[in-house]
Amino acid sequence: MLPERTDVLVVGAGPTGLAVAATLAGHGVEATVVDRLARPPVTSRAAVVHAHTLDVLERIGAAAPLVARGIPSTRFTVRDRDRVLLSVPFRTLPSPYRYALMVSQTETEAVLAERLAARGGRVLRPYEMTGLTPDGDGATVRFAGGETVRARWVVGADGMHSRVRELAGIRFGGPADPGESFLLADVRVESALPRDQVALFLAGQGPLVWAPLPDGVVRLVATVPDAPRDPDAARLQALLDERGPVRRPDRVTELLWGSRFRIHHRVAETFRAGPVLLAGDSAHVHSPAGGQGMNLGICDAVALGDTLAEVLAGRPDTLLDGYAAARRPLAEEVASFADRLTRLATVPAAGRPLxxxxxxxxxxxxxxxxxxxxxxxxxxxxxx
Known part of the structure; x- marks a missing residue:
């Protein structure tokens, strides 16, 4: 049951929302977390947690249990079919985590939910937000079942199509076109590719990411025009034949699940509007190239949780303006970086040799x- 009042209402129980709430709980602040879904999703887009994100997660006790569920990728390679064009090792990183951790987003969410539960928090489901009325002392939030919650602060962690952002009147910059179309799937493959590194294949048709996951699973992500809603194994095999290795081609042996999504490169005009704060995909979305999206969202979340805890302890709320001012340029830079990686993969044929x-x-x-x-x-x- 929803409380009538709360200091912090977190809307959305994905990695960002869970990380905000777990961070607050570590400071002794109880947040109310709501999600419109009756249960957590069993499929997800993100498949990598980078070193800096692990450094941040260590502060809330989530790094070690997450590392135990993933596999380390010690190198990132850029390939043109069989040729390795660029090999980037992680062994020199100034972090205890000298790798990229390959782990499904569902596992990341499970670890964060466990950390929240260990600190006395939980997610209330299913509650769909339908209204938001901010005022000088906070905001009143309405839900589809007629419930209302009075919150001092409202955190929008409800994703790309954020209701919080929309109801707060925060503009989400970006083009009016339908956005880039991506196909993604978890498969099992017979492959000669190393299982300790991620490969980005560059092809004229678009990039293909080949990312190993635990239990012999491989995550495939590719830009394709008009991706099918439910890709079959033959479609994924065709992608690998078109963009992957040639001399020792991959062979798909099992399709575990597949889906599609579209992405714009967009960043919210502000991450704070009075008592409303944005983090994660509600604040920024971009191409999945480089695996940056969820990582940036988790780092947003911990920074926001720390800042909110200071404000609730009596510090001035202008600290939250500092959060917004610091995180938005990072989102702009990450969106630009992901866009550059995508454009690198789709250089016209005449420019590929160079x-x-x-x-x-x-x-x-x-x-x-x-x-x-x-x-x-x-x-x-x-x-x-």
């Missing part, structure tokens, strides 16, 4: 490889 030569040249320069590793790992976002 692109490939450039990438192979970078691969020979350890300082350049190290800078790319830092960027992929999110460590360039770490406060100095």
């Amino acid at each position: 692109r490939n030569l450039l990438l192979r040249g970078i691969s020979l320069l350890p300082p350049a490889r190290h800078r790319i590793a830092l960027r992929l790992a999110g460590l360039t976002h770490r406060p100095g």
Whole structure:
């Protein structure tokens, strides 16, 4: 049952919302977390947790249990079919986590939910938000069943189609086109590709990400025009034949699940409007290239939870303006980085030899490889 009043109402129980609530709980602040779904989803898009995100999760006790559920990827490679154009090792990262952790978003959510429960919190389901009335002392939030909750602060962690953002009147910049179309699936494959690294295949038809997950599963993500709602194994095999290895081609042996989604490159005009605060996909969305989205959202969440706890302890609420001012430029930069990776993959045929030569040249320069590793790992976002 929903409470009549709460200090913090977190709308959305994905990784971002759970991380906000777990962070607050660690400061002794009880947040009310609601989600419109009756149960957590069993499929998800994100499949990697980077080093900086693990550093952040360590602060709320979530890094170690998450590492136990994933597998380390010690290298990121960029390929043109059989040729490795760029190889980026993570062994020199200035972090205890010198790898990218390959783990399904469902496992990340499960660990964060366990951390929240261990600190006395829980998610209330299913509650669909339908109204938001801010005022000088907080906001009144209405739900589809007629319930209302009075909150001092409302956190929108409800994803790309955020109702919180919409009802708060915060503009979500971006083009009016339908956005990039992506196909994603978890498969089992017979493959000669190393299982300790992620591969980004560059192809004229668009990029293909090949990412190993625990239990012999491989996550495939590809841009495709008009992706089918329920891709079959033959469609995924065709993608691998079109963009993947040639000399020793992959063979799909089992399709576990598949789906599609569309993504715009968008960033909210502000991450704070009075008592309303945004984090994660409600504040920024972009191409999945580089696996940055969920990672940025989790880091938003912990920063926001720490800041809200300070404000609730009596510090001025202008600290929340500082949160918004610090996180929005990072979102702009991540969106730009993901866009550059996507455009790199779709260079016209005439420009590909030069692109490939450039990438192979970078691969020979350890300082350049190290800078790319830092960027992929999110460590360039770490406060100095």
